[in-house]
Amino acid sequence: MNFIYLYIFLFIGILFCFGESKQQQLDFLTHFHSDEINQPLIQNILYHIESFSFVNYFSKINLNNNNNKNDVDYYQGYYATVGSKKLANDISLLKYHIQNRIPLILIDVDQADKQHLCAMVNGCFNGTNNILAYIPRETKDGLKFHRIYNWMAAVVDQQRNQDDQTSDVNFTPFNHFTGEFLEKLVGDSSPISALIPPSNTAIPFSYYETSVSGSFNLQAKGKTYVGPVQTFSNRIDNHVYLYKDVPDNLIYFGLLQNSYAFPGSPIGINDPTRAIGYFQTGFSIANSPSYNGAPLDQRYFNLEQTSPATVNQAHQLTNTVSTSFSVEVSFSIGPDGPSGGAGTKAEWSSTTTDVENISDWGINEMTNPSTMKTQWMFHQQFPYDPETLGYANFGSWWQQAYSNENVKYPPSLSTNTLQATTLSVWKASTLLVDPSTQMIVMDIDYSIYHAACMVVHKDTFYDSHHKLFYSLTNLNEGRQSVNLNYFPNH
Numbered sequence: 001m002n003f004i005y006l007y008i009f010l011f012i013g014i015l016f017c018f019g020e021s022k023q024q025q026l027d028f029l030t031h032f033h034s035d036e037i038n039q040p041l042i043q044n045i046l047y048h049i050e051s052f053s054f055v056n057y058f059s060k061i062n063l064n065n066n067n068n069k070n071d072v073d074y075y076q077g078y079y080a081t082v083g084s085k086k087l088a089n090d091i092s093l094l095k096y097h098i099q100n101r102i103p104l105i106l107i108d109v110d111q112a113d114k115q116h117l118c119a120m121v122n123g124c125f126n127g128t129n130n131i132l133a134y135i136p137r138e139t140k141d142g143l144k145f146h147r148i149y150n151w152m153a154a155v156v157d158q159q160r161n162q163d164d165q166t167s168d169v170n171f172t173p174f175n176h177f178t179g180e181f182l183e184k185l186v187g188d189s190s191p192i193s194a195l196i197p198p199s200n201t202a203i204p205f206s207y208y209e210t211s212v213s214g215s216f217n218l219q220a221k222g223k224t225y226v227g228p229v230q231t232f233s234n235r236i237d238n239h240v241y242l243y244k245d246v247p248d249n250l251i252y253f254g255l256l257q258n259s260y261a262f263p264g265s266p267i268g269i270n271d272p273t274r275a276i277g278y279f280q281t282g283f284s285i286a287n288s289p290s291y292n293g294a295p296l297d298q299r300y301f302n303l304e305q306t307s308p309a310t311v312n313q314a315h316q317l318t319n320t321v322s323t324s325f326s327v328e329v330s331f332s333i334g335p336d337g338p339s340g341g342a343g344t345k346a347e348w349s350s351t352t353t354d355v356e357n358i359s360d361w362g363i364n365e366m367t368n369p370s371t372m373k374t375q376w377m378f379h380q381q382f383p384y385d386p387e388t389l390g391y392a393n394f395g396s397w398w399q400q401a402y403s404n405e406n407v408k409y410p411p412s413l414s415t416n417t418l419q420a421t422t423l424s425v426w427k428a429s430t431l432l433v434d435p436s437t438q439m440i441v442m443d444i445d446y447s448i449y450h451a452a453c454m455v456v457h458k459d460t461f462y463d464s465h466h467k468l469f470y471s472l473t474n475l476n477e478g479r480q481s482v483n484l485n486y487f488p489n490h
Contacts (some may be wrong), residue, residue: 001183010301015356017124021406027078027347027448028078028080028081028082028105029075029080029082030046030081030083031081031083031086031087031093032082032084032086032087033083033084033085033086034084036083036084036085036086036226039084039108041092041107041108041130041191042084042107042108043105045107045130045178045424046107048178054243057118060202061182064462067463073095075096075100075102076100076102076250076406077092077256078102079103080102080103080104080105080185081093081102081103081104081105082105082106082107082228083104083105083106083107084106084107084113085108086108086383087104087105087106088109088113088116088117088218089112089113089116091116091475093122094116094117096119097134098120098121098134098136099134101144103133103134103135103136103185104117104133104134105131105132105133105185105394106129106131106132107130107131107161108128108130108132109128109129109132110127110128110129110365111126111127111128112130113164114132114478117132117134118481120479121134121148121208122148122208122210122211122240122478122481122482122483122486123146123147123150123208123209123210123238123240124148124150125150125152125210125212125446125479125480126478126479126480126481127152127153127478128152128153129150129152129153130151130152130153131149131150131151131178131181132148132149132150133147133148133184133185134146134147134148134345134446135147135148135149135184135185137189137190137194137331138374139190139191139196140190141196141376143190143191143196143207143489144340144489145190145191145206145207145208145209146208146209146486147189147208147209147210147211148210148211149181149184149185149207149211150209150210150211150212150213151180151181151212151213151279152213152214152478164473165354165471173396174317176220176457180235181348181450183191183418188232189209191241191279191345192239193237195241195254197243202246203243203244204244204246204487204490205241205242205243205244205438205489205490206242206486206487206488206489206490207239207240207242208240208486208490209220209237209238209239209240210237210240211235211236211237211238212235212238212446212448213233213234213235213236214233214234214238214448215231215232215233215448216232216233216450216473217229217230217231217232217233217264217309218232218264218278218452218454218471218473219268219270220268220269220275220278220382220454222269222274222275222456222462223461223463225269225274225275225461226413226444227268227269228266228268229264230264230265230267230268230278230395231264231353232262232263232264232278232280232450232452232473233261233262233264234256234259234260234261234262234283234448234450235259235260236257236258236259236260236285236446236448237257237258237260238255238256238257238480239255239256239257240253240254240255240259240482240488241252241253241254241255241256242484242487244430244485244487244490248422248429249429249430249431250426250427250430251306251364251428251429251430251484251485252425252426252427253425253426253427253428253482253484254339254423254424254425255287255423255424255425255426255444256422256423257285257421257422257423257424258419258420258421259283259285259286259418259420259422260418260419261280261283261378261417261418261420262416262417262418263278263279263414263415263416263452264278264282266351267279267415267449268454269454269461272406272407272408272409272457273406273457273460274372274456274457274460274461275288275405275407275409275455275456275457275461275462276409276410276454276455277452277454277456278413278452278453278454278469278471279414279415279452279453279454280380280387280413280415280418280450280451280452281379281386281387281388281408281410281414281451281452281453282377282379282380282449282450282472283377283378283379283418283420283448283449283450283451284375284376284377284378284447284448284451285375285376285422285446285448286366286373286374286375286446286447286448286451287373287374287375287424287444287445287446287489288371288373288374288444288445288446288447289301289372289373289426289442289443289444289445290442290445291370291432291440291441291443292441293443295371295372296371296372297427298444300428300431300432301372301426301427301428301429301442302372302426302427302431303367303369303372303374303424303425303426303427304421304425304426304427305424306365306367306374306423306424307422307423308365308376308422309363309365310363310364310365311361311362311363312362314379321363324408325459333457345372352443355415358412359413360380360381360382360413361374361378361379361380361381361411361413361414361418362378362379362381362385363375363378363379363420364379366377372426374422376420376422377400378418380410380411380413380414381456382409382411382412383400383401383410384397384400384401384408386451386453386468387451388472391453391470394466394467398427398466398468401466401468402455402457402466403456403486405457406416407455407456407457408455410453425457426442428442428484430485433485438485439483439484439485439486440483440484440485441481441483441484442481442482443479443480443481443482444479444481444482445479445481446476446478446479447475448474449472450472450473451470451472451473452470452471452473453468453469453470453471454468454469455468455469458469
């Protein structure tokens, strides 16, 4: 079979927060079959990587006849291997990369294509990926973990107004995601040190990260006005902490999720005498667990804690999640990011704290204790709350959106990046370990919704009525399968 290899030199300047600049050269070997390299999505993603200012040199070399392509040791000389469906289905090559902790980047792979990689590592989301990347990492103390980056293919939704007029939301797939991917590829992150059991304990522990991103476009349009395209986007960084309580035959699964919702810039129209929009008014994340295709059985599973709780127009939000067992772990969120300390006893305990500032927005926790589904809605509450009042009921509350006939300005979080952290902790019995695979696979069906609005002045922009244009877009919906008995360091 003919393969095409691309030899990519990336010179990436990493700017640290304290001002020090460091340059790092990365050599990529890209492994494409000859019928894959000209696919538009693959070409576009490679082009967008090349277009970033920190990529100073990008060379494509045709190595169809290179004898080294089947020599697995050949891959050791490169920082990462990039490919698509043919690479995703080369099981021996996938195993070699994981065993030797060499990053893998797969472009344009569907659920069937990526099944082999996802059976080897935790962190995949079900569905079709524009990019799926396996990124091994190691802490300064020698703890090995990995990061999975999921840039999922978009799901198209519709935008609506109070008259139930609909139009397709236009998705543009690239935007900043190739840059975000490169940031994840070379960026420095690690588990919260306070939540890592001390080395003098015999507590099985593992950690990994998985990120999922999505975007969609909206454009403000009136009778004679066409605004700039706004790219709304979001990213969820999932930090998975797994602990095994050997004496009590239990495993604890802590899921800390950092969410980022961005409404696009510049705003399409920002004229209170005509219209203001689009701006974000709500962001929702939900995690629905199941086991063997059925709801969790309370004889073997329990939802230990969730955070944050429902709060209205909070100016400061403190999250706390804790769980008590022979390995006691307490999660929370505090002003300077996660922090805390750990004991050195065999029965280890730790606490971290963090506080978030959320002004003029509220949080609805919609967790269901019986199904153990965790869910939160972050939503604008001041000067009006479209998520609670309902876009279809705009005719009954439209006055709240105007002041002296002018459109009211939305609060800061509605036009800037919303950052939110949610935490869920589940407990499972090790009696569920499959003796043939030594696995307990718990599925998490997730859904992420992003809501946006444009409020229109009557007469001057669209027609003779006050109007609300509302978009509720499902950015990502799929399934993440988590092997709870995943302890590769023990």
